[in-house]
Structure formats: structure tokens, C-alpha cells
Amino acid sequence: MSTKTTARNYWLALAATYGLTLSVAAMADWPWPLLMGGAFILFVVLHSLRYRQVGRKIQGTLATASPGVGVAGSILGAGALLVRGTPVAIWAGPLLGVIAFLGMFLYLQRFGRFYSQTGTSAN
Numbered sequence: 001m002s003t004k005t006t007a008r009n010y011w012l013a014l015a016a017t018y019g020l021t022l023s024v025a026a027m028a029d030w031p032w033p034l035l036m037g038g039a040f041i042l043f044v045v046l047h048s049l050r051y052r053q054v055g056r057k058i059q060g061t062l063a064t065a066s067p068g069v070g071v072a073g074s075i076l077g078a079g080a081l082l083v084r085g086t087p088v089a090i091w092a093g094p095l096l097g098v099i100a101f102l103g104m105f106l107y108l109q110r111f112g113r114f115y116s117q118t119g120t121s122a123n
Contacts (some may be wrong), residue, residue: 003114003116005117006051006114007112007114009080010047010114011105011112014044015032015100015102015105016100016101016103016105017043017044017047018073018104019097019098019100019101019104020036020097020101021040022077022080022096022097022100023092023094023096023097024036024081025037025077025080025081025093026079026080026089026092026093027084027089027090051114052115053114053115069107072103073100076096076099076100076103079092079096080093080096082097094099
């Protein structure tokens, strides 16, 4: 598998996890959002280890999001919590999840750094 395909698969799983987390947070009763959030954090850590995105060689050079992306992600998360428990949560939760998935995937495809085993990065 090429580095570009591997990076795309990596970004796809991370974006899907974020989108699904927002959907669950908007629609599920407590304690499910906390349990699913913890499970998804564990998934992201294990996924990063599998794709060798965590290690001594790349510590200190991890890709960081620009402040605008962090603000957008926070707004989507706050939106998921605001619609939680309302009648619109049935359709707004999945819609927020899809918007978060698409936005994060497109951002990571363009600006994310994926470190291959040879030490080069692919966008």
C-alpha cells in the first residue's frame, strides 16, 4: 500500500471517530457519551500506534491544528451538547457528526502530516 493511501486510511478513521463521537454526544443518554468518548480516545491512541504516528523520532514534530480548526471543532462539540435532549437531536446529532467528519477529513487530507516509516511525510 502506498504512503498516500495509508495516510488517507489513517485520516479517514480519525475523522469518522470524531464525527461519531459528536453524534453519540448529541443523541445518547448519560453515561453513554462518556463511555463512547473514552472508547474512542483509546481507539485513536491504538490507531496512532498501529500506523506508527507516535514514537521517539517524531515527538516534538507532531502536526498541530491551526487555532481556527480548534475553534471550529469546539463549536461543533458545543453544538452537540446544546442540542442534546431536545427534539431536534434526532436529526441534528447525525448532521453534526457528518459535518464534523467531512470537515475534519478534508482538513487532514490537505494539511495533516503523516509520518511514514522512512521518515518522509505525505499530505
